[in-house]
Amino acid sequence: MLSTKPSSYxxxxxxxxxxxxxxxxxxxxxxxxxxxxxxxxxxxxxxxNLINAYSRSKNPLQSQILFNSIELKDACLYNTLINGxxxxxxxxxxxDIFNTMCQSVDSFPDEFTFSTLAKLSGEIGDLLAGKxxxxxxxxxxxxxxxxxANSLMSMYGKCDGMQDARKLFxxxxxxxxxxxxxxxxxxxxxxxxxxxxxxxxxxxCMLTEGLKPNEFTLSNLLTRSGRFDHGRELHCYIIRNExxxxxxSGVHLDCCLIDMYSRNxxxxxxxxxxxxxxxxxxxxxxxxxSGYLHNGDPQETVHLFCKMxxxxxxxxxxxxxLTLLSASSLIAGLLGVEQIHGLSVKNGxxxxxxxxxSLIDMYSKNGLLTSARKVFDHDCRSKxxxxxxxxxxxxxxxxxxxxxxxxxxxxxxxxxxxxAISVVGVLSACSKSGLVEKGLDAYNKAIKVSGFEPTxxxxxxxxxxxxxxxxxxxxxxxxxxxxxxxxxxxxxxxVSASVVHTNYETRVLAYKSLIExxxxxxxxxxxxSNLYASSRKWDFVADVRRTMKExxxxxxxxxxxxxxxxxxxxxxxxxxxxxxxxxxxxxxxxLTLVMKRP
DNA sequence: TTAGGGTTAG
Numbered sequence: 001m002l003s004t005k006p007s008s009y010x011x012x013x014x015x016x017x018x019x020x021x022x023x024x025x026x027x028x029x030x031x032x033x034x035x036x037x038x039x040x041x042x043x044x045x046x047x048x049n050l051i052n053a054y055s056r057s058k059n060p061l062q063s064q065i066l067f068n069s070i071e072l073k074d075a076c077l078y079n080t081l082i083n084g085x086x087x088x089x090x091x092x093x094x095x096d097i098f099n100t101m102c103q104s105v106d107s108f109p110d111e112f113t114f115s116t117l118a119k120l121s122g123e124i125g126d127l128l129a130g131k132x133x134x135x136x137x138x139x140x141x142x143x144x145x146x147x148x149a150n151s152l153m154s155m156y157g158k159c160d161g162m163q164d165a166r167k168l169f170x171x172x173x174x175x176x177x178x179x180x181x182x183x184x185x186x187x188x189x190x191x192x193x194x195x196x197x198x199x200x201x202x203x204x205c206m207l208t209e210g211l212k213p214n215e216f217t218l219s220n221l222l223t224r225s226g227r228f229d230h231g232r233e234l235h236c237y238i239i240r241n242e243x244x245x246x247x248x249s250g251v252h253l254d255c256c257l258i259d260m261y262s263r264n265x266x267x268x269x270x271x272x273x274x275x276x277x278x279x280x281x282x283x284x285x286x287x288x289x290s291g292y293l294h295n296g297d298p299q300e301t302v303h304l305f306c307k308m309x310x311x312x313x314x315x316x317x318x319x320x321x322l323t324l325l326s327a328s329s330l331i332a333g334l335l336g337v338e339q340i341h342g343l344s345v346k347n348g349x350x351x352x353x354x355x356x357x358s359l360i361d362m363y364s365k366n367g368l369l370t371s372a373r374k375v376f377d378h379d380c381r382s383k384x385x386x387x388x389x390x391x392x393x394x395x396x397x398x399x400x401x402x403x404x405x406x407x408x409x410x411x412x413x414x415x416x417x418x419x420a421i422s423v424v425g426v427l428s429a430c431s432k433s434g435l436v437e438k439g440l441d442a443y444n445k446a447i448k449v450s451g452f453e454p455t456x457x458x459x460x461x462x463x464x465x466x467x468x469x470x471x472x473x474x475x476x477x478x479x480x481x482x483x484x485x486x487x488x489x490x491x492x493x494x495v496s497a498s499v500v501h502t503n504y505e506t507r508v509l510a511y512k513s514l515i516e517x518x519x520x521x522x523x524x525x526x527x528x529s530n531l532y533a534s535s536r537k538w539d540f541v542a543d544v545r546r547t548m549k550e551x552x553x554x555x556x557x558x559x560x561x562x563x564x565x566x567x568x569x570x571x572x573x574x575x576x577x578x579x580x581x582x583x584x585x586x587x588x589x590x591l592t593l594v595m596k597r598p
Numbered sequence: 599t600t601a602g603g604g605t606t607a608g
Contacts, residue, residue, distance in 0.1 A: 048599060049599095051599090052599075075599085076599050077599080078599090079599045079600075080599045081599095082599090083599065083600075110599095110600090111600070112599050112600045113599090113600080114600085115599095115600035115601065116599080116600055116601095117600095118600090118601085119600075119601070145600090146601085147600055147601050148600070148601080149601090150600090150601040150602070151600065151601045151602095152601090153601085153602095154601060154602065155601095176601090176602095177602085178601055178602050179601085179602085180602090181601090181602045181603075182601070182602050183602095184602085185602065185603070214602095214603095215603070216602050216603045217602090217603085218603085219602095219603040219604065220602085220603060222603090222604090223603080223604080249603080251604085252603060252604050253603085253604080254604090255603095255604040255605070256603075256604055256605095258604090258605090259604070259605070281604095282605080283604050283605050284604085284605080285605085286604095286605040286606080287604070287605045288605090289605080290605060290606075291605095317605085318606080319605050319606045319607095320605075320606090321606095322605090322606045322607060323605075323606060323607095325606095325607085326606085326607080353607090354606055354607050355606085355607080356607095357606095357607050357608060358606080358607045358608080359607095360607095360608085361607070361608055362607095385608090386607065386608050387607095387608085388608095389608050390607080390608045391608095392608095393608065394608095419608095421608055422608080425608080
């Protein structure tokens, strides 16, 4: 390399292209020095690659300094600089450079520029900016470019503009596999995704156009494979077409396969894919950790995390810590949460929104509301609906209804759109703290002001809110006026209310409704039978018991358990079998008295 | 120099 002739720029060019993969600032600087030494410091191809290498090594400022020193700037140089800012998550700078580019006399924006700006708009979820980019493309006649049209489609897909995306897709003069993949990625996931049959129909249409699925198509389909048979067929297709032989896309696909097998409860097959991989990155390790967590083995999740760091020297990212957090809180409770919190601080991930959200939730559920609030106030800098929802539910869980309502109002004023779970959070907080009016107010605001579609869970909360406060008949009126079909949780809330406020008729009605919608659940029959028995209606008791027999239903007794010093003690109702039963009931009676105290 | 895919939380 060092003996390269000054006239040749190929060697440094190849080196720079390699550097974009290594993302090393030091090597980029060394090559930059060599480029200057060889007198290539104004060569446009070398400069483009240098700017790219600096951006890839997470130094967009270096790219900008270099860019400023260039005498003649062509569109390619501008585009590379803008792209660097996109990759480094600095959206404002991109539009600033675009404006400078428009004012320059040497270069004009081209399809590459607009394609990058479309991608940027999609990534920041700015539909207005995206539409502006689209308008400019139409005006300048670039829209027939396939890659640019694909970028615009992708932007619409990310900004809730699926109708516009589809319009572009349908009107494209020529579609590539990427065009289909971009649409497919929206159809397999997200709020308005297709049902399975339509997803397959869409892929069939792609095949009839003579296009062959590639690794992107397969990974899209794998994320959707809820059915094991489909997933296995896709795995066979990957092997038959040797798609997993390429290092980059092979790792990607194996990661999807691990996830697919885990979601279908085939953990041993997921592990087989994992063990056969020669190169494993943090995504792969995390997918496997998550597989164990969701298949009920949090110990193995923690074990894999340790193996990843100690044996494979792979550094964790925010998601691996998040997965570890869920696993270790199941094993070690609060101790696990605090340790991972420490590890997150050490690794510089403490401001990551999802991680903060989990910490808030875990601290709340483990009794440390103040720690949860500290994370919420100080660490969680970019709060989303989940962050607010976790904190609101946490307050509700600790009986702090007023605080939950205050947070909910603050969330609305900060411009965060509440989702169904945060509405449930504030309603249940009000319900538990007896704040009926505030709860109803929050409900009405969500439905009437924000145009929220009530979910069954939200309706259950309203029934609970009214019922708990003694307004059992009002709760029943609410159920009758519901537009949705009332589910078990709605009638269940009415049962609780009518038990507490001893409303016999409503309780019978609620049990009967539950039997109707859950005919296989023996609990509802037993509860109804017991209720009849308590008022000596023996004929009715016999009727219910007969129906249970006819339907071959048996109720297994309810059981609770507690683990102390690794030994699990289990209890049935009115159980006196435990050696310390007398002491246990003594404490239970004391606690009951405390709970009943006004 | 432009587009599309993987692990995560309430």
